[in-house]
Amino acid sequence: MGEIANTFIWEIGSFQDYVKKISHGDSFSSTKFCMPQNCQKKDGIKPTLWQLHLYPNGDFGAGNYISVSLEAIKTPFEISNNINEREQRHKIGIGKIVDNKSFMSKNFIKKVTGIKHNYNFDNPPATWSLDQLISLNAIFPDGNKFKSIDIFIQITFIDFEESFERNEILYEKSEKAFGDEDLTDIEFNFDCDKIVKAHRVILAMGSKYFKEKFQGEWKGKKKVTIEDTSCMAFRAVIYFIYTGKLMYEGCGCCILVNIHIETRKLADMMGLTKLKCLVAKEMPKSLNEGNWDKFLLIGWKTNDKFLKDIVLEYAAKNWRKFKKGKGLKRLVSAASDEMEVIEELVSIANKRKQMAIW
Known part of the structure; x- marks a missing residue:
């Protein structure tokens, strides 16, 4: 799911009233929300349920700070399937809502990124907390906490695949072997009469799919015919296994959209989730x-x-x-x-x- 579907925005009008009425250690809450948002049953996605809690005068001993917590709420699907924990990455920000007469704009004052937390339902409440989200002085720079202000909290969930970082050491040797036909021991043939040569051991180490094929259906074979598949997309998969990189990266050519679509389908079939993420990031360029x-x-x-x-x-x-x-x-x-x-x-x-x- 994209960033938009994985974002929840909590708009809080007249925030100064909450600062005035709610004591230190007390909070008020957003509506409960699902992530990703607006997903449909036909998509086969199981949305998760959440709620934000804001402490306008701080909690956890934080004086003159705004505190925030994110609570994971167990869904009927999690209850029926006895799922007792949920791991999630996210980033969160707070800012001011500005009235520009013709439209309302939102500007961040503070952003916190790189958050990862495990929510354990066996130890309720299952929450992540930040005691010093932002100081009240940053919201009211002139010190007047009675001044009218509208604020917002924006939270975006991040898929774990999106945090993938390439391990340079892991791919150092195999990257040099890509395209070098010396010692290759498997050949893939395509309808377009193109041939892709590779090393079994590198493919098997980098992909469970290839390992199972070499131990089963392709065992002992030196040549394998690949049907109904673009040789360019297949080569992109092989390139990823060797290098951890996406082939054709940065080209931005509209012709590549179809190749990216096929590459994604192959990555999905082969369980290469990191490759799917790279394709998702690259495809908009085309x-x-x-x-x-x-x-x-x-x-x-x-x-x-x-x-x-x-x-x-x-x-x-x-x-x-x-x-x-x-x-x-x-x-x-x-x-x-x-x-x-x-x-x-x-x-x-x-x-x-x-x-x-x-």
């Missing part, structure tokens, strides 16, 4: 004003949630430019009998407009 609507419609009609979410996120980030462009007109015309895709796009774009930029 989208542009002339093709985003085409790929959004493909993702929608083929029920390819991965592709659809990437294009929706991309279009939402560029909504100011796209909302009056030819792409949206083409999309409305092509999806005249499937207006749900338009409604979802507008909903995501509106959510993006409400967010502060990290």
Whole structure:
């Protein structure tokens, strides 16, 4: 899921009243919210339930600071499946809501990133806490705590795959072996008459999928025919196993969208979640004003949630430019009998407009 779907914004009007009325050690709470937001049953995603608690005059012994806590609330799915803990990464920020007459903008005053916490339901409440989120002096720089101010708390959840960092030592030797046909002992043949050569031991060490294939269906074979698969996408998978990197990175060519789609499907089949993450980060570079609507419609009609979410996120980030462009007109015309895709796009774009930029 993209950043927009994994973001919750808590708007707090007249914050000065909470500072005045709520004592040190006491809190008030946001509405309960699901993450990711607006996911549908057909997507097969099990959303998690959360609630934020804000201490306007601090807690945990923090004087003149605002404290915050995030509570994990057990869902019916977690109860029925006896799931007793939940691990999550997130970043959180606090800022001011500014009235610019024609629109409301949100500007961060403080951001906290790189947070990782394990929520244990066997030891309630299952919460993460930060006793010094921000000082009250940063909210009221002139010292007047009765001055009217509207604030917001924004929290974004981060998929664990997104935090993947390449281990240089791990790939140092295998990266040099990529493309070197000396000592290769397996050959993959494709319908396009292309050949990809590789080393069994490197593939088996880097992928459970290949290890099982070499021990089973491909055991003893020196040549394997790969059908109904793009040789370029397959080569991108091999390249990732050797190097930990994404092939064609930084090209930004629209032709690569289809290759990225196939690479993602192969990565999904082979359980290469880190490669899926790299593809998700790279694919938007190949989208542009002339093709985003085409790929959004493909993702929608083929029920390819991965592709659809990437294009929706991309279009939402560029909504100011796209909302009056030819792409949206083409999309409305092509999806005249499937207006749900338009409604979802507008909903995501509106959510993006409400967010502060990290």
